[in-house]
Amino acid sequence: NGSGIMKAGLAGEERPSLVFPSYVGRPKYKKVLPGSMHEPEYYVGTEAEQNRGLLKIRHPLSHGIVENWTDMENIWRYIYNSLQTMPQDHPVLLTEAPLNPVHNRERAAEIFFETFNVPGIFFSAQAVLSLYASGATTGVVLDCGDGVTHAVPVYDGFALTHSITRIDLGGRDVTDHLMLLLRRAGYIFHTSAEFEVVRQIKEKNCYVATIYSSEDNYFDDPTKNASAYLLPDGRPINLGAEKYRASEILFSPDKVGLEYSGVQECLLNAIQKADIDLRKTLYSSIYLAGGTTMMPGFGERLLSDLRKMSPKEIKIKITAPPERKLTCWLGGSILSTLAAFKNMWIKKQEYEDEGKRILH
Structure with a gap:
């Protein structure tokens, strides 16, 4: 559920069936020729891409947070129609950026349970799934997407929640x-x-x-x-x-007057917040994820800046999987097929019995 690109598919698949921009387009002009087909109220996916010159484009997600729930619901409905699946037949694994507002998760669950009638839902941090897809259980993931950059340290499969850092820059x-x-x-x-x-x-x-x-x-x-x-x-x-x-x-948001730290500082702060005994391991297990890290020179610049900011004797190793644009989705596809994962779904009946508090 990315701010820039949506990736969707069925659990167990090696690649997502759908990859399309996370925006909805509405016509800017009225049709003047009679006899033409009925014009849709909005366009999503490939149709929105093909007709974008005629459309007013809006992104429902900004910096990882949904700002327009009507358009977000339209995108999810488009996914179900394109996959030719019935929502009530499949539980949903939905990714989100860490440290998102609580309301964002609650509203998403409400739509999936009450509008789409799904049997279960599970929310997962993007970075954790990316690490899972890389076949590692320990490391720090720097996920730089379209709307958010976050660094999440994970040790032996446990996310160090107190060490997570995030900047709304992407x-x-x-x-x-x-x-x-x-x-x-x-x-x-x-x-x-x-x-x-x-x-x-x-x-x-x-x-x-x-x-x-x-x-x-x-x-x-x-x-x-x-x-x-x-x-x-x-x-x-x-x-x-x-x-x-x-x-x-x-890397230098201050050049344009932004008061964020750069992505290299976001990563370094996450490592420094971890326990002192874990830092050496995390420095040597850095994983990149997200489409923005695909930019040529990103990894080299990150390594160069980290070396300047870290102790000289520390060994720094950055792993940049070639499929890092999709590693988050791949991790979710693998995780949701595991037998042990069945106990982790939040079921609709549990949601109806306990309400929103079961989501946290």
């Missing part, structure tokens, strides 16, 4: 900053559909600079090292320093 903020940098360069993007174009520019061209000042020297002449990107309408735009300056906000 890939969407990088896209926002890239849009601003392109505007300064003379390229104007302002509609919700054009925001998705900028996101694609980011995914295909942006990278993280290992040494920021060195990149500045490399791009001191804006025209010398620029690369061209072709927009959907055929117009080319030149990308220079924007390619690495956009992603720099992940």
Whole structure:
């Protein structure tokens, strides 16, 4: 249930059956030609992607928190229709970012139990599932997605809840900053559909600079090292320093006036909050997860910054699984097939008997 990308499928599958952007599009214009098919009130999934130029796009999730429950329900309904499954036949494993508001979980459970009539539900932190998919039981997961970055230390299968750190900074903020940098360069993007174009520019061209000042020297002449990107309408735009300056906000949010710590500090704080006897193990068992960590140079920059901030004798090892965009879903797919997991579902009858307090 990601802020940027939804992944859905049946337990036991090796890959999600559905992977699509987490947004709902509504038509901006009225149809003027008679005889055409009935126009849907909203579009989700591939249809929303294909028609985005005609749509006003809204993301129901912002920084891991649902802000529009009607659209969130529409996305979940689209998933059931696409999978051709009946909600009452299958319990649901739903992922969420750690340290989310209590209300978010309660409202989600209410919709699944009362609207979709599911037999059971289980909420799991994204990072824990990512570690599970990597085949490890000990480590610290840095999950950097579209809306949230969080670091979760896990030791022998136990999440160290007091050590979890979170910052509301992710890939969407990088896209926002890239849009601003392109505007300064003379390229104007302002509609919700054009925001998705900028996101694609980011995914295909942006990278993280290992040494920021060195990149500045490399791009001191804006025209010398620029690369061209072709927009959907055929117009080319030149990308220079924007390619690495956009992603720099992940490591130096203060450059754009944000009062967050960077992702490297988020990770370091999580390790430092753990018991002193566990820290050495956690330093050598860092796992990356989330689509934003796929950006070229992310792991190298993280390692470089951690070495500067950590004791010299500490061995730091970062594992970046190639499928880390999907490891959270894969972990959930594996976990929900285990026989022992059947006792962990919150059943509908239990929810009706005990109410919302059973969710916590």
